[in-house]
Amino acid sequence: MNVRKMAAVLSGLLFLVCGTVFSKAVASDAPTSAFYLRNSNSSGVADVSFGFGDLADSPLVGDWDGNGTDTPGLYRTGTFSLRNSNSGGSANVAFAYGNPGDTPIVGDWNGDGVDTVGVVRNGVFFLRNSNSSGVADASFLYGNPGDTPIVGDWNGDGVDTVGVVRNGVFFLRNSDSSGVADLSFVYGNVGDTPLVGDWNGNGVDTLGLYRGGSFFLRNANSTGVADLSFVYGNVGDTPLVGDWNGDGVDTTGIRRMTATLSPPPPPTTTGSTTSSTSTSTTTTMPMGGGMQDRCAFTSFCDNFAMPMPGGRGGDLDETRWSFARLTQATNPSANLVNNYPAVDAEFCMTHQVRIADNDSFVCGEQFGESNHWMEAMNDQDSYVAQGGRILQPFDFAGRTSTLDFSVDAKTQGSHSAWIEAWLTADPEQVPHEDFPGTHTFPRQGVQFLFNADWCGSTPANALRIIGVYNGYQLADNHDYLYSPCFTTQDDHANHFQLRVSQNHIEVWASDLDGSHFSLRGAANVNLPFTRGYWSLEHAQYAADKFNSMNPTTYHWHAVSFDGPVLPADRSYQVPDALTPGPNGSVNLGYQTNTPTFGLAHVDPAGAPPTSRSTCIGIRHRWR
Secondary structure (H helix, E strand, C coil): CCCCCCCCCCCEEEEEEECCCCCCCCCCCCCCEEEEECCCCCCCCCCEEEECCCCCCEEEEECCCCCCCCEEEEEECCEEEECCCCCCCCCCEEEECCCCCCEEEEECCCCCCCCEEEEEECCEEEECCCCCCCCCCEEEECCCCCCEEEEECCCCCCCCEEEEEECCEEEECCCCCCCCCCEEEECCCCCCEEEEECCCCCCCCEEEEEECCEEEECCCCCCCCCCEEEECCCCCCEEEEECCCCCCCCEEEEEEECCCCCCCCCEEEECCEEEECCCCCEECCCCHHHHHHCCCCCCEEECCCCCCCCCCCCCCCCCCEEEEEEECCCEHHHCECCEECCEEEEECCEEEEECCCCCEEEECHHHCCCCEEEEEECCCCCEEEEEEEECCCEECCCCCEEEEEEECCCCCCCCCEEEEEEEECCCCCCCECCCCCCCECCCEEEEEEECCCCCCCCCEECCCEEEEEECCEEEEEEECCCCCCEECECCECEEEEEEECCCEEEEEECCHHHCCEEEEEEEECCCCCCEEEEEEEEEEECCCCCCCCCCEEEEEEEEEECCCCCCCCEEECCCCCCEECHHHCEECCCCCCCCCCCCCCCCHHHCCCCCCCCEEEEEECCC
16 A cells, blocks of 8 residues: 645845745646556556646545555645546546645555545644545544654554654554554655555555655665665656555556646656656747646645735735845935835736735736736836745755746846846845845855846847855856847746756746747756755846836746745744835835834734744844
8 A cells, every 4th residue: 555645124134934834736627747657666668657637736546446456646725536547537536625735645544445535734634434525534643743644554454554754764653543653763864755565565565765766665664775776757756656456566656747738758768767758858838728827846836826915925925925125225314215116017907006015916817817926116217126935945955856937037138127036045035146236145045047138129038147156155157148038928928947956957948928948058056055945036227227117017927846845934024114205105124223223013922833943133234
């Protein structure tokens, strides 16, 4: 049996970190993921392949009808969809159970030969003995919030029971109840994906690991070396385990996100490395019909399906994002403290005059399209940058991890408006390189700059720089002047993937509406960190002085990344000051060099309790 499983102120910065949040999944009816199943635990081509589910569904495996063969299932924001054959098609059984954000699990809880579902919520297991909606047949606390739940028949009695994995340590229990572990041992590395299966057909489930396209299977629940190891699939695939042919032995498979609405060719083996049969470096990623609003990955996923108003981020969900704005408009004697004017913003298919914090907003469904995130800027003939930082850490230790997003990446060069992405080792607000006299370099990080001015008369953009920062200075600059251009158009999304390992970076981007998705730049690097935070930024420099891009609104669509699902920092986000400025503008910053400085309504003692240390920091930006 198997289980798949800154307040940004120009004068100062205050930020408090604590707690945990989790990513959410999204739903779609179009099959945009493919299953590749193998009937032996070895490298080779898939014995069975088919399309089933959406990009952001969580894949499951179980024997739903008790016939001895495992088949796929999906979990999507509180709904299970189960299929009784290893083939494409619609679900045979679908029902709601649990809450969005729960972790789904599968097991034969009562030993009747039929696998049924369960969910885990903050360390509490809720198990059900039938594949239907209803109340839990068993519920109990086991492990800690943040542990990875696993399920297996650890003692061969025909009943599946629970376990958890914590920092590479397995804790297995022989009854579905609270209590101490019956078995505990170390196996693998932190960041490995744990697997469970009966690899030798003896009726006892034992552990396995998946690491960067390689499987490591062990025939005993104890510390030791793998009894079987082999390559199958590609980095970024989701591993699966099941008895696909009913022979009593569990074997492996993968679920792979597809770029189109039909599954790609099955994996093939060349030497010791498994790869796709396709050798092209260009992929078509159709973006019509809402494709740009589907997450490619599930470790973190936000498709902006609902506005979450309130706070600096406007409609952004502040349990997932920290949004900040930074401008040169600071002169306290003129009543300018990180001053922002009103902006004529594109509000989906119309225009609205907006002012911070409401210049960051979600819309779409009012006009018959998918909701997505927009943010607008009026630069006042100055240099301004704003952006959202994902609170959940991004881990690429020992692997290549990928950030996926879509945005209408229009520009007219470095004296206009443009987008950037930053990966920083610390939770930086608006890391940036080009503020004249006000650089906000990260301690360690990577900059991805898109503001090409060499693409000719057709609206287009290109990668300009991949910059590696160490010790608050540029340590390694990869200049891509005259790199390949991709076409752009306002409110027509380009699809991006930033693929990062400690020693290599690739930038993939499409033309407008997602066509001609291809490699646009690569760099060999030596990054001094393996875990960090992504920021997506919009910058402008007097964008109508030589061009015609002030004001500018960018339209952002589904943002997601893969890799380990790590506890996210919960930020106590200090509200912007929002004091009146000249000519209907607002001051976002607080002037800290006064005897009476204080932050009204900010009480760090009210932050949610957490096992993490609470910290607070103020950063001064001196003039």
